[in-house]
Structures are given as C-alpha cells and as structure tokens.
Amino acid sequence: MTIQQYMMELGQQARMAARHVAVADVALRNAALRGIAQLIDNSRSDLLAANAEDLARGEANALEAPLMDRLALNDQRIDALIASLHQVAALSDPVGAIDNVRTMDSGIKVGQMRVPLGVIGIIYESRPNVTVEAASLCLKSGNAAILRGGSEAVSSNTLLGGLIAQGLASVGLPKTAVQVVSSTDRAAVSALITMPEYVDVVIPRGGKGLIERIANDARVPVIKHLDGICHVYIDSDADPEMALAIAVNAKTQRYGTCNTMETLLVAEGAGAHLATILAAIADEGVEIRGCPRTRELVPAVQHSATELDWQTEYLAPILSVRVVDDLDAAIDHIARYSSGHTESIVTDNHRRAMRFLREVDSSSVMVNTSTRFADGFEYGLGAEIGISTDKLHARGPVGLEGLTSVKYVVFGDGQVRG
Amino acid sequence: MTIQQYMMELGQQARMAARHVAVADVALRNAALRGIAQLIDNSRSDLLAANAEDLARGEANALEAPLMDRLALNDQRIDALIASLHQVAALSDPVGAIDNVRTMDSGIKVGQMRVPLGVIGIIYESRPNVTVEAASLCLKSGNAAILRGGSEAVSSNTLLGGLIAQGLASVGLPKTAVQVVSSTDRAAVSALITMPEYVDVVIPRGGKGLIERIANDARVPVIKHLDGICHVYIDSDADPEMALAIAVNAKTQRYGTCNTMETLLVAEGAGAHLATILAAIADEGVEIRGCPRTRELVPAVQHSATELDWQTEYLAPILSVRVVDDLDAAIDHIARYSSGHTESIVTDNHRRAMRFLREVDSSSVMVNTSTRFADGFEYGLGAEIGISTDKLHARGPVGLEGLTSVKYVVFGDGQVRG
Numbered sequence: 048m049t050i051q052q053y054m055m056e057l058g059q060q061a062r063m064a065a066r067h068v069a070v071a072d073v074a075l076r077n078a079a080l081r082g083i084a085q086l087i088d089n090s091r092s093d094l095l096a097a098n099a100e101d102l103a104r105g106e107a108n109a110l111e112a113p114l115m116d117r118l119a120l121n122d123q124r125i126d127a128l129i130a131s132l133h134q135v136a137a138l139s140d141p142v143g144a145i146d147n148v149r150t151m152d153s154g155i156k157v158g159q160m161r162v163p164l165g166v167i168g169i170i171y172e173s174r175p176n177v178t179v180e181a182a183s184l185c186l187k188s189g190n191a192a193i194l195r196g197g198s199e200a201v202s203s204n205t206l207l208g209g210l211i212a213q214g215l216a217s218v219g220l221p222k223t224a225v226q227v228v229s230s231t232d233r234a235a236v237s238a239l240i241t242m243p244e245y246v247d248v249v250i251p252r253g254g255k256g257l258i259e260r261i262a263n264d265a266r267v268p269v270i271k272h273l274d275g276i277c278h279v280y281i282d283s284d285a286d287p288e289m290a291l292a293i294a295v296n297a298k299t300q301r302y303g304t305c306n307t308m309e310t311l312l313v314a315e316g317a318g319a320h321l322a323t324i325l326a327a328i329a330d331e332g333v334e335i336r337g338c339p340r341t342r343e344l345v346p347a348v349q350h351s352a353t354e355l356d357w358q359t360e361y362l363a364p365i366l367s368v369r370v371v372d373d374l375d376a377a378i379d380h381i382a383r384y385s386s387g388h389t390e391s392i393v394t395d396n397h398r399r400a401m402r403f404l405r406e407v408d409s410s411s412v413m414v415n416t417s418t419r420f421a422d423g424f425e426y427g428l429g430a431e432i433g434i435s436t437d438k439l440h441a442r443g444p445v446g447l448e449g450l451t452s453v454k455y456v457v458f459g460d461g462q463v464r465g
Numbered sequence: 466m467t468i469q470q471y472m473m474e475l476g477q478q479a480r481m482a483a484r485h486v487a488v489a490d491v492a493l494r495n496a497a498l499r500g501i502a503q504l505i506d507n508s509r510s511d512l513l514a515a516n517a518e519d520l521a522r523g524e525a526n527a528l529e530a531p532l533m534d535r536l537a538l539n540d541q542r543i544d545a546l547i548a549s550l551h552q553v554a555a556l557s558d559p560v561g562a563i564d565n566v567r568t569m570d571s572g573i574k575v576g577q578m579r580v581p582l583g584v585i586g587i588i589y590e591s592r593p594n595v596t597v598e599a600a601s602l603c604l605k606s607g608n609a610a611i612l613r614g615g616s617e618a619v620s621s622n623t624l625l626g627g628l629i630a631q632g633l634a635s636v637g638l639p640k641t642a643v644q645v646v647s648s649t650d651r652a653a654v655s656a657l658i659t660m661p662e663y664v665d666v667v668i669p670r671g672g673k674g675l676i677e678r679i680a681n682d683a684r685v686p687v688i689k690h691l692d693g694i695c696h697v698y699i700d701s702d703a704d705p706e707m708a709l710a711i712a713v714n715a716k717t718q719r720y721g722t723c724n725t726m727e728t729l730l731v732a733e734g735a736g737a738h739l740a741t742i743l744a745a746i747a748d749e750g751v752e753i754r755g756c757p758r759t760r761e762l763v764p765a766v767q768h769s770a771t772e773l774d775w776q777t778e779y780l781a782p783i784l785s786v787r788v789v790d791d792l793d794a795a796i797d798h799i800a801r802y803s804s805g806h807t808e809s810i811v812t813d814n815h816r817r818a819m820r821f822l823r824e825v826d827s828s829s830v831m832v833n834t835s836t837r838f839a840d841g842f843e844y845g846l847g848a849e850i851g852i853s854t855d856k857l858h859a860r861g862p863v864g865l866e867g868l869t870s871v872k873y874v875v876f877g878d879g880q881v882r883g
Contacts, residue, residue, distance in 0.1 A: 143823065164856055286879070411875060416881070420571065421875075425571060456822050456832075457834055458834075464838055
C-alpha cells in the first residue's frame with residue numbers, strides 16, 4: 048500500500064466516523080474524553096517507556112535541547128494532559144444550538160444551527176501532548192480528526208493514539224474518529240492536505256516554514272497562524288505609569304510567545320517617559336534597538352534599529368523602538384510591518400483609542416492592556432487550538448467555536464415560494 | 466507590461482484603496498452608491514451602445530441564445546440595476562459594530578468588532594449587471610474589489626467600471642477601490658487567484674467547471690458555490706396536501722436555479738400519496754424518472770432512474786424519485802448524493818423533523834417548506850453575492866456579513882498578565 052492509499056483509507060474512515068461523532072450526544076463525547084483520561088492515567092509506565100524511545104532516538108539524532116525538552120513527558124506533564132481532558136469535558140457543548148431565528152414575511156422561520164466542520168487534519172511538531180489536546184478539542188466539537196505529529200515523537204504519539212481509540216471504542220464511538228498517522232513519511236502530509244473529499248480543514252501548528260509550506264500546497268482550507276510581530280503604541284496622552292507597566296509586561300513576561308511585543312512605538316509627545324520605560328525593559332536583560340530619534344532621546348540605547356528590525360519576530364529578549372510623530376504615523380507603521388496578530392495602544396484619549404481599534408487591521412486590537420492577553424484562555428474561550436492570523440472563518444484565538452460552522456435551518460408550515 | 470505585472474498593479478492599488486474604504490464613514494460609502502446610480506441613469510445611451518458592441522461580437526461569435534439573453538441590457542434591466550444600488554445603500558452598515566463583550570476575571574473586557582475582509586476578487590460570466598451588484602456589495606461592506614467579468618461583456622463592463630470609478634471619486638473615495646480588469650486574457654484570472662498578498666478572498670460565480678478550476682488553482686481562500694442537488698423527503702407522517710404543494714413548488718417554480726429539487730425521496734409509508742404528487746409534477750411538463758419501487762407504486766412512471774440520476778443536477782424539467790424505507794434511509798441517500806446545498810423534510814412528526822435538521826449536513830436544512838426559499842433575500846439578508854456550499858467562513862446564502870470578518874477588541878485599564 049502506498050502512502051497515498053494509506054492516507055486515503057484514513058480519510059475515508061474519518062469521513063464515515065465524522066457522521067457518527069457529529070450526531071453523538073454530548074454526554075457520550077464527554078464520557079469518551081474522561082475515559083481517555085482514565086486510560087492515560089492507567090498507562091503511565093507504558094507512556095513513559097514509549098517517550099523514552101523517542102528521547103533516545105532524539106539524542107541519537109542530536110536533537111537540539113529545546114526540542115528535546117518539548118518532546119519529553121514526565122508525570123507532571125501527564126497530570127496536565129489528564130487535567131486538560133477533564134477541562135474540555137467540562138466545557139459546554141459548542142454544537143446543536145440554534146441562534147438568530149427570525150420570522151420572514153413569507154412566514155418561514157430562519158435560524159442558524161451550530162454544527163461540526165467534519166474532518167479536521169492537524170499537523171504539528173514534537174510536543175506529544177498536542178496529540179491529546181487536539182483530539183479532545185476535535186471530539187468535543189463533534190469532529191473527526193486525523194493527527195500527524197512530528198516523526199521525533201512517533202512512539203509517544205502512536206501509544207497515545209491507541210489509548211484514544213480505546214477510549215472512543217469503550218463508549219461505542221467509532222475508534223476511527225481520531226486517527227494518528229503512523230507514517231513518518233513527508234508524503235503523508237502532502238496527501239493529508241490535498242484530499243478535500245475527506246478533509247474539511249487543516250490546522251498546522253509549528254514554525255513559520257512548516258505553515259507557509261502547507262498553506263502553499265494545500266487543496267483544503269487552512270486555519271493558520273503565521274508570525275506575531277506585535278506592537279505597543281504609547282500615545283502622547285498615555286498615563287506614564289500604565290505605559291511603563293504595559294510595555295514591560297508585553298515584552299518581558301515571556302519572550303518566545305507569539306503575542307509578545309517585538310516593536311515599541313512611542314509618540315513624540317510621550318518622549319519624556321521613554322528613558323524610564325526603556326531602562327526598565329533593559330533591566331530585564333533585553334537588548335534595545337532604537338531608531339535615530341529614540342537614540343537621540345535616550346542616549347543609553349546603543350544599538351540602531353534597521354529596516355530589517357521592523358520586519359522581525361525576535362522571539363527573544365530583543366526590542367526595536369521607534370519614535371513616531373503621532374497616531375497616524377503609528378497606524379502607518381503597523382499597517383506596513385505588523386503580521387496582523389496583536390497590537391495595543393496606551394492612551395487616555397477616547398477618540399484616538401477608538402480610531403486605533405477601528406483602523407488597525409489585526410486579529411486582536413487592544414486599548415490600555417498588554418498584548419500578552421491575546422490568548423484563548425484569557426479571552427474566556429476555555430481552550431485554544433491556535434491563534435489564527437487569517438481573516439476568513441476564524442480570526443484570533445481559536446477555541447471550540449472555531450472548529451464548528453453553522454447551517455441555516457428553516458421552519459415552515461407548508462409555505463411555498465410565490 | 467505583462468498580464469502578471471498589470472494584475473499586480475491592480476492588486477497593489479486595491480490593497481491601498483482598501484485601507485481607505487475600510488475606515489470611510491457609511492454615509493460616504495452610501496453616497497458613492499447613490500452617485501453611481503445617478504451616473505448610470507445619466508449614461509443610459511452610452512451603456513446601451515457599449516452593450517450593443519458586446520451583443521454584436523456575441524452574434525459574430527455565435528454565442529448561444531441563453532448567453533445572449535444574459536448579456537443583453539435594456540432600459541428595464543438598467544432600472545433594476547439602479548434600484549439595486551439604492552437598496553444596498555439603504556441596508557444597515559455591516560461593519561464597525563462590537564458584539565459579545567464580556568469582562569474576564571483579569572478585568573479586561575473582550576469583544577468582537579465586525580470588519581471588512583480587505584480586497585475581494587470576483588470572477589463571473591456574461592451578465593454585466595453583476596459588475597454593479599458585486600461592486601455595490603463589496604463597497605457597502607467596506608471592501609475593495611477587483612472584478613473580472615467574462616470577455617463577452619467587456620465593453621459593457623469597462624463602461625460600468627468607469628462610471629463606478631467616477632462615482633467613487635466624486636465623494637472622495639479612491640477610484641481604485643473598485644477596479645474592472647480590462648484584459649480578457651485568461652492569465653488575468655490565474656494571476657488574480659494567486660496573489661494572497663493583495664487579494665483576501667475570491668468569489669467565482671458561474672458554471673461548475675469554472676468554479677472547480679478556480680478552487681483547484683487558487684492560492685487565496687475561495688467562497689464557492691458548486692452544484693445544487695437538492696432533495697425533498699416526504700415522511701410517512703407528512704400531511705398529504707402539504708407534501709403535494711411543497712414537492713410541486715420545489716420542482717416546478719423554476720427549473721434552472723440551484724435550490725430547485727432534483728430528487729424526491731418518499732417514505733414507503735407515504736407511498737399512497739405518490740401517484741397524486743407525481744401526476745401533478747408531470748402535468749407541469751416534468752419528466753419523471755423512478756426507482757423500481759416508485760414504478761411499482763406508480764406504473765405511470767415510464768422512465769427508470771439510474772445511479773447517474775442520483776448524482777445529477779438537471780437544472781431542467783426532469784425529476785428523479787426514490788421510495789425509501791424510512792428517515793434513516795433518506796438521510797443515508799442524502800449523505801451519499803447531496804451536494805450539501807438544501808434539503809427539506811415534510812413531516813408532522815417532531816422528533817423526525819429535529820433529527821433531519823440535526824443530521825443532514827447541508828447549508829440549508831428545512832422542515833415543511835420548499836427548497837426554493839434557500840435565498841439571501843428570502844432569508845432576510847437584504848442582498849446575496851452567492852450561495853456557499855463550503856463549510857468554512859460563510860455557508861448558505863452569502864450577504865453583506867459574509868463579506869466581513871471579525872477582530873477581537875480588548876479594553877483594559879492598565880491590566881498586565883501575571
């Protein structure tokens with residue numbers, strides 16, 4: 048059997064399973080999630096043994112330390128996995144509700160019912176806990192899933208896939224509702240993203256390179272999250288203490304996350320506060336790269352920001368800083384360099400706050416708070432499969448609702464069209 | 466300049482114009498729409514002359530009669546165009562509203578603001594009125610548009626494009642907010658659907674072949690509408706008179722529309738009414754093709770339905786009919802053969818009605834009414850750019866809201882993440 052045939056078989060099975068999961072009572076879907084949690088708890092030693100195989104192979108392949116860390120499971124991480132399954136089970140059912148019902152002049156009543164998408168393909172790297180998180184969100188939202196993890200985690204993922212299948216079967220759901228791709232061949236990914244007859248949407252999670260490659264080659268819709276070049280703009284009417292607290296938090300609370308500030312924009316009129324703000328950020332060990340006006344205002348800034356800095360997601364303790372004339376110049380800079388992820392304005396001026404909200408075209412736009420809040424849990428979604436920088440379908444943090452669609456439902460009493 | 470360069474130039478201009486249109490007050494956008502209506506009214510003779518060129522070329526190229534009819538403008542159709550511009554201007558503004566605002570435990574307030582998509586590419590055939598309809602819906606929803614009509618209508622479309630640009634400029638909006646592609650080269654379409662940096666979504670309107678080709682080659686999201694193989698299922702508990710009225714209306718009110726019934730499914734238990742229903746439909750001049758059980762129950766049915774009939778969108782006075790055991794068999798038939806457009810059940814049984822609504826996976830699912838109601842105007846959307854059989858982003862009739870997205874807006878008071 049070729050990889051293409053194997054993937055097509057997974058696709059056909061997923062399509063069939065999706066019909067069952069879509070109409071399964073939420074009690075059954077929750078029972079499956081809790082059953083999987085129990086099975087994982089009962090299989091800790093097997094799971095750690097499988098993970099040890101992955102780690103040994105990673106060591107033999109000289110995998111870098113951060114990747115090894117993400118690959119590793121331990122009892123604490125297994126606890127977190129189990130807890131996340133119970134959390135998802137406790138969320139309210141995202142499907143089946145009928146909203147927006149209105150009665151038309153013809154007499155028909157038209158509403159929209161929230162429904163699962165069908166079959167979701169998820170492509171991810173190294174962290175084996177994604178296997179369980181993705182499976183649980185797809186299942187809770189009434190979808191079938193095909194999961195393709197990284198080759199480095201294949202032993203852990205295969206074992207987890209087996210436990211998930213067992214959990215599904217134990218409540219009478221088709222075990223093919225969640226399938227872990229066993230092939231580590233890249234051709235499996237190529238097949239997964241080019242089967243619109245079996246796969247309704249693909250969600251890649253990983254580095255920019257992976258996501259761009261998938262978006263480029265896919266023949267099915269992709270919910271994607273590219274980079275986060277996030278900005279904070281300190282307006283001339285900003286409260287200085289608030290500006291300080293937000294800028295420090297947005298840059299230094301964590302460096303490797305996509306909602307971390309990478310460029311600080313400061314209005315000329317707020318220039319008097321800049322030295323204090325940059326000193327506080329530098330104190331945390333952050334390298335500051337300033338535009339000429341920044342370096343003039345704050346001579347302690349030794350590095351010059353270049354054109355390339357405005358385009359860079361550092362994911363590291365580096366910050367580029369630009370002094371701009373006013374709100375218009377800030378919005379222009381953001382329009383040119385932002386990746387459309389998250390931007391925040393600090394201001395006490397209502398009209399400028401509302402203009403920023405309206406005119407900045409990013410998935411999250413904020414007033415007087417830290418970009419670090421751009422997160423599914425902080426937004427009350429209860430879960431997050433990723434943060435979409437696309438505009439269609441789902442934008443910003445994607446929770447259970449992003450894994451669903453709607454259909455029109457029409458209630459008549461014999462009406463016909465005249 | 467190559468076609469690619471020309472299209473890239475249109476794309477860049479559209480991207481720049483989109484920023485202006487997105488933040489333009491609705492009063493300005495409405496003034497542009499009313500201005501375009503006035504300009505069209507003032508240019509009737511020019512428009513009819515340009516259209517005459519298209520018609521002459523069509524005749525020289527032996528264009529088929531239905532296409533010639535769709536291509537033709539006359540005073541009545543120009544009146545309808547003008548009226549549609551005023552109608553769109555009268556609709557409420559689809560962008561800018563903030564919904565779902567909730568306060569989180571952290572103190573931030575999180576909501577969603579409805580925003581334009583950006584740049585919309587529309588690809589369509591023959592009917593020059595689509596140029597004005599598409600431009601008006603994109604403009605009203607705050608988007609820029611690139612319109613690529615069929616080569617057969619190039620003279621009419623170019624003239625209309627000029628009037629639209631004039632109307633935009635007259636209120637101070639960039640005239641590049643709506644651009645009509647002047648090249649009739651197919652390479653223009655290939656370029657339009659492969660510029661994700663300039664085009665946010667493409668909407669093809671036309672035959673199945675055109676849409677499949679575009680969906681296959683596109684590198685930008687596509688809102689597409691494939692075929693409509695719509696079903697009516699008459700349950701054993703259907704009211705006979707209601708079943709008769711709905712079946713006749715769904716098949717015979719119009720034959721060429723995508724929401725017309727193509728296959729009638731009848732429960733064994735409703736078989737007693739089948740002869741009356743089929744006689745009424747045949748009386749309208751419809752050819753009936755029946756499964757063996759249908760022909761046994763109604764010997765007057767002379768044609769046999771084959772496997773191919775269940776897969777066919779006739780768009781013609783032909784109906785395939787199948788007698789099925791029960792609701793489960795009807796749902797199975799629909800899952801297998803429906804194009805996911807619109808299906809309706811006729812029944813007085815509440816539980817079966819609700820099961821049909823829940824389990825049938827189509828963009829519109831109906832109870833006790835005619836599939837012919839699946840339409841943006843009948844659903845109260847005020848306008849319709851098409852009917853999406855996709856699941857992501859927009860599903861079913863697509864009005865102004867389908868041409869928008871949301872972004873998260875976050876209101877803080879200095880909160881930082883802990």
